[in-house]
Amino acid sequence: MLRTIYNWLDERLKLTPIRVALLEEPIPGGASWIYVFGSVTLFAFLLQMGTGMFLMLSYAPTADHAYESVRYIQEEVPFGTFLRSLHHWGASLMMVAVGLHMLQVFLYGAYKRPRELMWLVGVVLFLLTLAFGFSGYLLPWDQRAYWATQVGVNIVGTIPLIGETLVRIIRGGPTLGTMTLSRFFALHTVFLPWLLMGLVVLHLIILRRLGPAGPWDPARATAFSEPFWPKQVGMDAVAMFAAFLILVSVALWLPPSLADRANPADTTFMPVPEWYFLFYYEMLKYFRGRWEIVGTVIIPVLFYALLFLLPFLDRRPERRPFSRPMAIGAGGLLLAVVFAFLTMSLKAVASISLTDPSVARGKQLYQALGCAACHRIHGEGEAVGPDLSNVGSQRNAGWLMHRLREPESVQPGSIMPAYASLSDEELRDLANYMVSLK
């Protein structure tokens, strides 16, 4: 049956040469599981395209309706939460896939001559992926989206001379508002997808012109080769399916929440970016005042310059990792720094010290007593009372215990209810939890 359809089409479209060209590409050294990440990245992108297109059916990119339309998707449209969750976590899948793909290419020295251009296009694709993540984050138009974007845009504002102008161009005006939303929406759904698709095609054309780099050991690379079909195709498919299963499970298990509607007047909101920007967010904390520009401009510019220039700086033909101590050492150091910052930031955001059981008990009490009905920690909870995201850097445990037992003793006129009924130990746990919030 399929064969008949294929033959019919083949006679009219001359498919066989295309099929042969696509599938018979020789892979030096044979198929390998290590080569699957490029395909997984492309697969993740196609999933994002699919879910994104459908989300647009029920989304309004204006400040007065965006939030309500996302809530409508979440609460009223059948499968709406699932699709939004797939799209939300799909972004993370894409980041992970891009990261692993770049890591593999780096480890295998596959960016070296003659594949410099493929690497350059790849670095641009990486930047586009980040731009996708950043522009998409604003679209739900909730507090988290609004304030995280505010911070992100203001980082651009620290660039000397042209910063303020650039910020205005990004925002589409003097403030972050509906013009910004329109811009981010158009960028996220039209400009970036077309640009990315074009560059993916270019990336693949270069790949097909040069062929894959293969194993780092030249003897193994030239010893034998194996066509793309069927083994590598099968491996790619299994990897895509595994990525798909993980994505669907996470999407079902952890649907994204929607914070309060964006409120430009509520400046108490403490935004937290997506995990893939967290390490950077953490790093920025170390550059304050006049040193801020080091974190916001100098380090990112150096980082991207290094990424772009990598194949021109590292020009020895040697591809074996053990014979490239400089490159591998620098790459390893970079990864270590990124993961160190990420871990620190995750710790700060989760605000729970794993070594102190008192803090964990305090966190449980915080939830059991319903403190979140009035207080907000990293975007969770209401904004009736003070935001507690950073309370640990402002107050000590003793003060907090007084405050909890008898609020008016330290702050006359406070509307905070007294928690005198708690035992001293419970108060201490709660205060310790507060102190851990920094």
Added chain:
Amino acid sequence: MLERRSFVTGLLAVLGMVMAAVVGIPLVGYTVLPALKKRPEVWIDGGAEAELIPGQPRELKIYQTITEGWHKTTLAKSIWAVKQATGELAVYSGLCTHLGCGFRWDQQKQEFRCPCHTAAFALDGRVLGGPPPRPLDTLPAKVEGGRLLVIYKEFKAGATAKIEI
């Protein structure tokens, strides 16, 4: 070698179908189901029933809140309420059954007249003249606590049968 090829082909087909189903079914549901959702029937207040004079049709403005997805709009709609001499209550949609123009009550001729194509309807909704294919469309109505309550509906213009849209 040939066996491996057909194994991979089969694998691709199975994995592809599983993924297409897991994503495809929600996508279809997401797209199709909201569009097929029935409009909820809401009783709208049409004013005090006592204000209706028997045999004297009265045009009422009712305010209907329409929810389209996340978007709520309140529209003013025109309906006609008639308390027949027998005391029976009839509520008509304000749109002519021919092409959906708004009709008027002609006090002298004692009939409803549509200005677009000179249609005429009797007090009980019968067609007296002109092109309309069916009588005036009645709307569900009831009186509760002295208030006239109606469900606003629209029907397909130009059809002989009363088809709700």
